[in-house]
Amino acid sequence: MKGKVLQTTGSWYKILCDDGQLREARLKGKFKNDKIKLTNPIAVGDNVELQNEKDVNETMITEIYPRKNYIIRQSPRKKFHQHIIASNIDQAILITSIYQPRTSLGFIDRFIIAAESFHIPVKIIINKTDLLKKQHLSILEEWKNTYNAIGYPVYATSIETKEGLQIINDLIKDKTTLLAGHSGVGKSSLINYLAPDLALPVKEISEKHEKGKHTTTYATMYHLRDQTFIIDTPGIKEFGLSQIEPEELSGYFVEMKALINDCKFNNCMHRDEPGCAVKQAFVEEQIAESRYINYLQILENLEDVNYWERS
Ligand SMILES: Nc1nc2c(ncn2[C@@H]2O[C@H](COP(=O)(O)OP(=O)(O)O)[C@@H](O)[C@H]2O)c(=O)[nH]1
Ligand SMILES: [Mg+2]
Ligand SMILES: [Zn+2]
CATH class of the missing domain: 3.40.50.300 (P-loop containing nucleotide triphosphate hydrolases)
Incomplete structure (x- = not known):
């Protein structure tokens, strides 16, 4: 039977099953995830396969279906580990x-x-x-x-x-x-x-x-x-900006993304470089002042190697 994870406590998972029933399930064995180091193998939103263990009368999660997407943040406890907040x-x-x-x-x-x-x-x-x-x-x-x-x-x-x-x-x-x-x-x-x-x-x-x-x-x-x-998502203040490289940042500002190919230099960071199409658009008020200022501020944070250790 299939189901969707509604809540996780660490060892128990609350699952909405395809038959409409809510069940508590546990994880069978260990799940390996080779792409990223995760502190939690299963997240809210995961679609899972379930099995009933008759001898112990427990529902077990035997498989996680591929995630369409997920959001992660830096684990507060383990360096270089990510915590999946939710998926799909x-x-x-x-x-x-x-x-x-x-x-x-x-x-x-x-x-x-x-x-x-x-x-x-x-x-x-x-x-x-x-x-x-x-x-x-x-x-x-x-x-x-x-x-x-x-x-x-x-x-x-x-x-x-x-x-x-x-x-x-x-x-x-x-x-x-x-x-x-x-x-x-x-x-x-x-x-x-x-x-x-x-x-x-x-x-x-x-x-x-x-x-x-x-x-x-x-x-x-x-x-x-x-x-x-x-x-x-109570108590979750920020998501994983630490994954983002400074050079990528303007690509996540949609109004800047449309312009970056028009910059004179292809490694333009859109600060004060000559021929910068983004700066030009800001000067012409095509880009909101608050957005451009926040871009510069976040860029500075991302370039500060110690920033993510402090925060
Ligand atoms: N005046 C007013 N108060 C609101 C409104 N929405 C929520 N509140 C109040 O704001 C406080 C915090 O709301 P809550 O739903 O607990 O916020 P949460 O922390 O984001 O979940 C409560 O006292 C609510 O009654 C609103 O549209 N107008
Ligand atoms: Mg609340
Ligand atoms: Zn530029």
């Missing part, structure tokens, strides 16, 4: 908010780069619009314009007033969606709206101690209905 993802929705809390554009751009490098399409939600004051409205417009213009659809929502939520229901239908975003932006609230039966706990923002607390939080996949799945 159709799209990522990044939930942000402008006020309480304010998501930084640097965080948004880093998330987009990671998703681009894993070949996962990104959509952006700006939640908590009910909290926005007059002075925030120009920011809302700026974010919408910046990301819509380069192909990342932006949706303004409020769980409080239900503004803009119906379309999110359509977006996730029959897809496996990774939901990401800082703590407090409304991930759990949104999942509860989409699937009221789940009744996930929602945190009060005043719980500041949440920040920086080193709790191990795993991704969890929720089965909403039919082929609709949502992966919640």
Whole structure:
């Protein structure tokens, strides 16, 4: 029988089986993965083959089917090891908010780069619009314009007033969606709206101690209905940018990628080189200022050999 991994604890796996039943399964033997060094052999989203061990009355995972894609991050415990967060993802929705809390554009751009490098399409939600004051409205417009213009659809929502939520229901239908975003932006609230039966706990923002607390939080996949799945990634702040070489970075900025062949030098890093088509586009305001500045900032981070050891 086949099944899909919804949750992992390290030794037990919660599986949604093809017969519609939820089962707990264990891993039979060791799985080797020769491409990358992994700390976890099986991840949320994996499609697996199951067998019933009659003598011990246990369900065992005997095979992992090839992954369409996956997202990884550096293992917090083992150097040079990667931890798979989730696999077989159709799209990522990044939930942000402008006020309480304010998501930084640097965080948004880093998330987009990671998703681009894993070949996962990104959509952006700006939640908590009910909290926005007059002075925030120009920011809302700026974010919408910046990301819509380069192909990342932006949706303004409020769980409080239900503004803009119906379309999110359509977006996730029959897809496996990774939901990401800082703590407090409304991930759990949104999942509860989409699937009221789940009744996930929602945190009060005043719980500041949440920040920086080193709790191990795993991704969890929720089965909403039919082929609709949502992966919640609590406590996951950043994905694997450490895999990216500085020379590759501009290729993950879609609006720059379209221009890099027009640069005079083929090893152009798009800083101050003569004949740089990217810099030119920035000067002509074809590239958003925040995007270009974040490119330079992230480039500097990637070039700093010690950066990833510190972070
Ligand atoms: N005013 C307002 N509060 C919201 C909205 N969405 C979520 N919240 C509140 O924000 C806090 C954090 O929400 P939660 O769903 O736990 O965020 P998570 O950490 O991303 O899962 C809770 O107090 C929610 O009630 C919204 O659209 N408007
Ligand atoms: Mg939550
Ligand atoms: Zn250039």
